Amino acid sequence: MKAILFVMLAALTAAYLAVWVRSVWRAGGRGPSGEGARPGPGNLLIGFVTNFFDTLGIGSFATTTSLFRVLGAVPDELIPGTLNVGHTVPSVTQAFIYIAIVAVAMPTLGAMIAAAVAGAWLGAGVVSRWSRARVQRGMGSALLAAAGLMLMTQLGLVPLGGEAVGLSGIRLAVAVGVNFVLGALMTLGIGLYAPCMILVSLLGMDPKVAFPIMMGSCAFLMPVGSVRFIREGRYALSAAVGLALGGLPAVLLAAYVVRSLPLGAVRWLVIVVVVYTAVALLRAAQRERRRAGPSAATAPGP
Numbered sequence: 001m002k003a004i005l006f007v008m009l010a011a012l013t014a015a016y017l018a019v020w021v022r023s024v025w026r027a028g029g030r031g032p033s034g035e036g037a038r039p040g041p042g043n044l045l046i047g048f049v050t051n052f053f054d055t056l057g058i059g060s061f062a063t064t065t066s067l068f069r070v071l072g073a074v075p076d077e078l079i080p081g082t083l084n085v086g087h088t089v090p091s092v093t094q095a096f097i098y099i100a101i102v103a104v105a106m107p108t109l110g111a112m113i114a115a116a117v118a119g120a121w122l123g124a125g126v127v128s129r130w131s132r133a134r135v136q137r138g139m140g141s142a143l144l145a146a147a148g149l150m151l152m153t154q155l156g157l158v159p160l161g162g163e164a165v166g167l168s169g170i171r172l173a174v175a176v177g178v179n180f181v182l183g184a185l186m187t188l189g190i191g192l193y194a195p196c197m198i199l200v201s202l203l204g205m206d207p208k209v210a211f212p213i214m215m216g217s218c219a220f221l222m223p224v225g226s227v228r229f230i231r232e233g234r235y236a237l238s239a240a241v242g243l244a245l246g247g248l249p250a251v252l253l254a255a256y257v258v259r260s261l262p263l264g265a266v267r268w269l270v271i272v273v274v275v276y277t278a279v280a281l282l283r284a285a286q287r288e289r290r291r292a293g294p295s296a297a298t299a300p301g302p
Contacts, residue, residue: 105166
């Protein structure tokens, strides 16, 4: 079963890369906004740092969003697509590693992955057509929710989980339904890791099982969602390439060399930064709406 899953993941990733390369080739080596494919040192560093901690279980979407906004590296409306396109290759690498080394019931893993992929496909089709202000509101709200989940975990308000490596019956149905929603939210820029880890613990599974589930879900859903963002031209090319190239060595370093770190202080810092970014996005969306107000009011009627 694992071999079949790995073959499917490799084929899906190859198809995603083919779509991405063909899109850039047809555009003369440039992205949707006319920028080149060569990433700057800042984007490579962001890719390395965020994927290093992502491999250790912190998550990369919230931290990358915060760094993009602080540095002004990517326009707000392009952040969801850039996150999905750029973090795909590192996430696939994580999935290969953790599915191989962590025991998990394959029916449970397969069902949750399929649900996340379906959610991502539907979600990307919606988010890729949103306006700048709507993306800002959506990301701001999603990041506040993510910070709340991180805080619950940090304060020990989530059960520690059990010893199960698989689910059946109503618990499996709940897991599949929730992972569908989490897959859709991934396309908005909210990471799947924290809520998936909480879900696994609440359902009585071994917390270690969360790693192949959440990383496998992301590895399969991100190529699917990313293709829609690529076709809609809703991502920043150089930043996405920086995330991919900087992230790959970081994943290997974290998984095979470092393996674990005392991450308590890092999680507190991430929570603070994510809340700050969420508030900034919501305020920016409010300013966008105020600027659009006079134009909408003076626009000619039908």
